[in-house]
Amino acid sequence: MFFTLSKIVWFLLSPVNLMILLAALAAVLAFTRFARPARWLGALALLGLLLLAFSPLPRIVVRPLENRFPQQEAAKGPVTGIVVLGGAIGVARGDVVMNYAAARMTKAVELARLHPGAKVVFTGGGANLLSPVIKTEADGAKLLFEGLGLPPERLVLEDKSRNTRENAIFTRALVTPKPGERWLLVTSASHMPRAMGVFRKAGFPVEAFPVDYLSADEPADFIRPYRKASRGLDISDDAFKEWVGLVAYYAAGYTDALFPAP
Structure with a gap:
């Protein structure tokens, strides 16, 4: 509802x-x-x-x-897993398509290469209200990650969630995080406050790794059209x-x- x-x-x-x-x-x-x-x-x-x-x-x-959650050093470790929120990728005509939030996906690959022991978890089904979901965002993530060289055994794909709350709940149930593990949450910086609040409420302790900035954090932000x-x-x-x-x-x-x- x-x-x-x-x-x-x-x-x-x-x-x-x-x-x-x-x-x-x-x-x-x-x-x-x-x-x-x-x-x-x-x-x-x-x-x-x-x-x-x-x-x-x-x-x-x-x-x-x-500006709510600061940027992190990508190489800082160790990392148990990298959780990537949907909203940037899909499948059309059998191939990957990405929107302006594509940095979520590219940064996930960068982090995966920096931390070869970390799992890469993508969470995203379909959020279309009016038409049935044929290919999920997770399908697109699988195509992209494997095409860029990430081995299938490192990937965990959650393809049922339709919003951020379901991302958190379904992913926690899928990976069952344990005390002492370090999980990075990768999503757009503007979306990070809501995402972090939801994951905390779901009992999934994650660290914010914001990407896809829309402002430069410079004085020009207030005057540049x-x-x-x-x-x-x-x-x-x-x-x-x-x-x-x-x-x-x-x-x-x-x-x-x-x-x-x-």
Whole structure:
């Protein structure tokens, strides 16, 4: 129920979707007796889209999320296992496809080579609400990892989870971590606070290994505009989704802290 509701609510509350829906409503109202307020509503929607697409606002919103858990030295060891969260990979036409979060996958391979005794655990099924899952993210991870030279016996693939909470619960049951072991959690830096909160709640002690940064952690983050609207809109959605997700997961009892910290 939570999975389905979260997909529907986020479709409506996504900043980009919301601005477009408001613009569409303004266009409809423009042909009614509400034409005057419709102009204001349309102007508001256009201003919102411009801010999300070209202003520094997306970086400003994402910075606190990405700064919450510091970067680690990749070679620091020993490491029992590397847990990689889905959200970056899939399969199309029998081949691997990756999105802008591909650093999750490439960093996992780098860590695996630095720590040859560590297991590589990928967790991700399918999160599509409207169509059946034919090839899971785990299928894509298997193709990629083996294609890059990781032996199959090092891989642990979890292919049932649909969200971060299920990532944590299903993976813990699969690998049964023991006291004294060191497990690294690899995911996008903006997603790390929510992911760490969920894994802690699930009783799986992991160390944060954030990747895929969307801000530079420099003063320019507050003034540099985006050159492509699509990039700004993507980051806006990702950043606001994480803030909303933190509140929703805390309210649902999936994490013990509203903004998990190291």
